[in-house]
Amino acid sequence: MKPTIKDIALLAEVSPTTVSRVLNNRGYISRKTREKVNQAMKELNYYPNELARSLYHQHTYFIGLIFPTTSNPFFGELVFHIENICASLGYKILLCNSLDRADKEQSYLEMLQRNQVDGIIVGAHNRLPEYQRMNLPIVAIDRYLSDDIPVVASDNFNGGKIATKWLLDQGCRKIIHINGPHELETPANKRRDGYEQMMREAGITPVTYELPESLIYRRCLETVRKLFNDHPETDGIFASDDLIAATVFSEAEKRGLKIPEELKVVGYDGTETVRICLPYLTTIRQPIKEMAEKAVQILIQKIEGHFKEENREIILPVQLVKGITE
């Protein structure tokens, strides 16, 4: 059984009212009494009920996070940074992995509202009508949910451009882009736009392969195989995330293609995990920690009612990280 205020009063030999005064820092309490009460709380392992306070103050310090899945290293790192920044500011994280499914996203949104979160940071993809109607501070990461919801993203268009430019500069001419399913309205589509613009500027027709499903890398392998069968002449691939690039690597190796002599690959995201596993992969690094910081900062501005209009859309710069050469 959890200890109650009465138990503390009994142990500290004071009245329950005195305990309550110490807890709420109200009225005059002698230092000696305060120490006795604190000591009793410690001995009994008593913690004041923060939920009761939350209800009273209409401010829970809960922040809901909705992302596809922390299994993906990009979201795993992003969630880690958001949680750690929030913890340092006294906010607590209710985590939701939506798996890019609209039904899960919808029920998480309802759950978070029933649980009185102060705000939500969302990096899931479905354009649920719910977002238009919500009375809650929301910030989106890398997703456009509605005109009213601020977005923090990295510069996907420029990322697509510099990835493609790097491949062109290395002498590649048959460059193919692999992207997620087009019906998902993710800013990764802007990576494709950047790729297409650079290709056209170089006078080459862009070719994009789309994955049939998000988050399912088994399906990704089918697409990569089809690409190599359709276009054995491919000398450069720009993959819209690092795990797609990893799939390209292993399929290319299986086919006996020499990397980087015969095929050059650029990935996207640049998470720590993938940098450790594939240090020779050239990739476009997203500023994951900075994206987390900015999203939390803007959400708290919204919660505290001093949101600045210039924060409606924040685009952070990306960087090409060259793979190590052996």
Added chain:
Amino acid sequence: MKPTIKDIALLAEVSPTTVSRVLNNRGYISRKTREKVNQAMKELNYYPNELARSLYHQHTYFIGLIFPTTSNPFFGELVFHIENICASLGYKILLCNSLDRADKEQSYLEMLQRNQVDGIIVGAHNRLPEYQRMNLPIVAIDRYLSDDIPVVASDNFNGGKIATKWLLDQGCRKIIHINGPHELETPANKRRDGYEQMMREAGITPVTYELPESLIYRRCLETVRKLFNDHPETDGIFASDDLIAATVFSEAEKRGLKIPEELKVVGYDGTETVRICLPYLTTIRQPIKEMAEKAVQILIQKIEGHFKEENREIILPVQLVKGITE
């Protein structure tokens, strides 16, 4: 402003008492009235306050998770599975990334208690005295916290044995083990025990290198370099996690060692991310989803007061997954 019961009553043209009755499913309400109230709640985007109910029923359906960091793919996958299983059972996750720091772990424990969580699943490492004193249902994953706290782990001792046996079977004789810092009391130490037993049975002196710090893979590279400098004759390495194995791979390649001809490597964990990035890595796969399922099941048994003594220590089997050969 959030809508109140009064706003709903006004829109539905009923009394606030009627709205409250619908919400609490109390007293007789005609179907027509119920529909009018539900319609008004939907229009106003009203959600009943689950926190208020929690306080009343002394059951919050919050579960706290304390893990080192979701940036690490093993914990990223584990947290995903735990969260998804909990969500399907109506439980909500408060996420804490302790970064293997005792001070963070301590303050998260206090926060979770102040927020009235129903229970905690913990995979962090510090033997805080707090765990002995807590009045809360707790389940540990892969960590021994106190005699009273049930543990779900995979079979680390056998994992160490089968990894070493595989290297021996491949003809390796100069096999070195790399493990995390020894002062952390993690079950990964049992992987080391399994390695040492197999080596002694084969009549070979075991050699273990310890990393100076957990979670910092930059420091891991220093250790790997020292290992290769000290023991250029090494023909097999058993790494206590896949990211250490990945570091071995890239350092070996940099030194011109042929893998697998001159050096064979076995990792540990077998996460999806690492399987995609390093499909040719042989590894010991932990049953991550099953560990999540078992931990949630036992925690809920404790919360609901029907914990079974046989669940005090659950050891799930591991499996050697051979890397693909090119």
